[in-house]
Amino acid sequence: MYETNDSELVGKIVEIRKKSLNKLRRDFRERPVKYWLEKDRLLNNTGTSLVVILATRGCNWALSNGGGCSMCGYIYDAPITIPDSSSLIKQFDSAYEASISVKAPLAIKIFTSGSFFDEREIPKAARESILKKINMDKRIEEVIVETRPEYVNHEILRECREILGEIYFEVALGLETSNDNIRNLYINKGFELKDFERVVSMAKNTGVGVKSYVLIKPPFLREGEAIIDSTSSAIDSSKIGVNSVSFNPCTVHKGTLVEHLWKLGKYRPPWLWSIIEILKRTSEKINNRIRIICSLAGMGSKKGPHNCGKCDKKIRELLNEFTLTQNPEVLSNVECNCKQEWLDYCEKEFI
Numbered sequence: 001m002y003e004t005n006d007s008e009l010v011g012k013i014v015e016i017r018k019k020s021l022n023k024l025r026r027d028f029r030e031r032p033v034k035y036w037l038e039k040d041r042l043l044n045n046t047g048t049s050l051v052v053i054l055a056t057r058g059c060n061w062a063l064s065n066g067g068g069c070s071m072c073g074y075i076y077d078a079p080i081t082i083p084d085s086s087s088l089i090k091q092f093d094s095a096y097e098a099s100i101s102v103k104a105p106l107a108i109k110i111f112t113s114g115s116f117f118d119e120r121e122i123p124k125a126a127r128e129s130i131l132k133k134i135n136m137d138k139r140i141e142e143v144i145v146e147t148r149p150e151y152v153n154h155e156i157l158r159e160c161r162e163i164l165g166e167i168y169f170e171v172a173l174g175l176e177t178s179n180d181n182i183r184n185l186y187i188n189k190g191f192e193l194k195d196f197e198r199v200v201s202m203a204k205n206t207g208v209g210v211k212s213y214v215l216i217k218p219p220f221l222r223e224g225e226a227i228i229d230s231t232s233s234a235i236d237s238s239k240i241g242v243n244s245v246s247f248n249p250c251t252v253h254k255g256t257l258v259e260h261l262w263k264l265g266k267y268r269p270p271w272l273w274s275i276i277e278i279l280k281r282t283s284e285k286i287n288n289r290i291r292i293i294c295s296l297a298g299m300g301s302k303k304g305p306h307n308c309g310k311c312d313k314k315i316r317e318l319l320n321e322f323t324l325t326q327n328p329e330v331l332s333n334v335e336c337n338c339k340q341e342w343l344d345y346c347e348k349e350f351i
């Protein structure tokens with residue numbers, strides 16, 4: 001690991017965040033930031049997901065003096081005028097319409113690039129109305145929302161569980177790593193493993209599932225260290241009792257500390273070979289007990305996870321196939337000359 005001075009690091013994150021927020025010209029929206037349909041791995045089978053990113057006030061951690069996470073630029077998607085409940089419901093409705101002709105089974109992923117349970121982002125009235133609408137639709141088998149742990153309590157989980165009836169409800173948390181030092185010194189996440197464990201235990205008591213997001217290659221970790229960290233974080237998440245792990249290979253977002261390091265030549269997004277290695281090692285240990293997903297965001301681009309450029313497309317397809325089938329054997333169907341370059345880059349002693 002590289003040496004860092006954490007107060008200097010937080011200062012840098014806050015400085016970059018403030019500068020980028022000041023430059024931003026945001027406006028009011030009644031449309032979501034984005035929405036799309038995708039073939040996806042549901043808990044027990046394959047199906048379709050409607051993914052909707054609602055435009056809210058934005059993540060409070062990123063807006064706070066804490067500065068937010070070192071790799072995350074989602075706050076720059078937030079509108080400057082805070083949407084009220086009715087505009088949030090309209091945002092959801094406009095995305096939902098896109099799914100009308102989709103056949104079951106369907107999953108709905110409601111993201112805010114912040115916390116679904118932070119009522120400054122999604123007021124209770126909007127939350128209830130959106131979930132009630134979902135419960136009327138018999139095609140929907142799963143609902144997934146994202147949140148930081150500080151907004152989760154028994155009451156909110158019970159309320160969502162009751163509205164959604166038989167639908168599987170999963171709360172996704174950005175644990176990023178099970179290592180408190182890496183999470184707080186390098187990612188500046190602002191919470192500890194015990195906060196995550198508290199949510200898992202509350203969710204279990206209320207019949208709610210949990211997904212753990214694991215960040216592949218936080219800043220300041222070498223490639224080989226990142227492989228070890230992500231693998232052990234997924235295995236630890238499984239031991240703690242999550243239902244799903246979603247690996248998020250780090251991409252370089254504008255206006256972040258990671259982008260600053262990348263410009264200085266001090267950060268390279270993960271190699272796709274590393275992602276394959278992590279998925280193989282994790283699958284071997286977890287042996288299909290929980291769902292394992294790999295995000296393909298930014299894959300194959302200079303600012304995203306990449307290899308040499310020749311094998312990236314093929315590997316992207318295989319990673320998608322892995323998510324859909326949960327079969328790690330598909331990850332062996334690729335070879336490329338750049339594998340040796342990756343091995344050298346990793347500094348073998350760390351693997």
Ligand code: SF4
Pocket residue numbers: 059060061062068069072073074113114148174189
């Ligand atoms: S990663 Fe999540 S918690 Fe961190 S700043 Fe981004 S939205 Fe907020």
Ligand SMILES: [Zn+2]
Pocket residue numbers: 307308309310311312336337338339
């Ligand atoms: Zn290659």
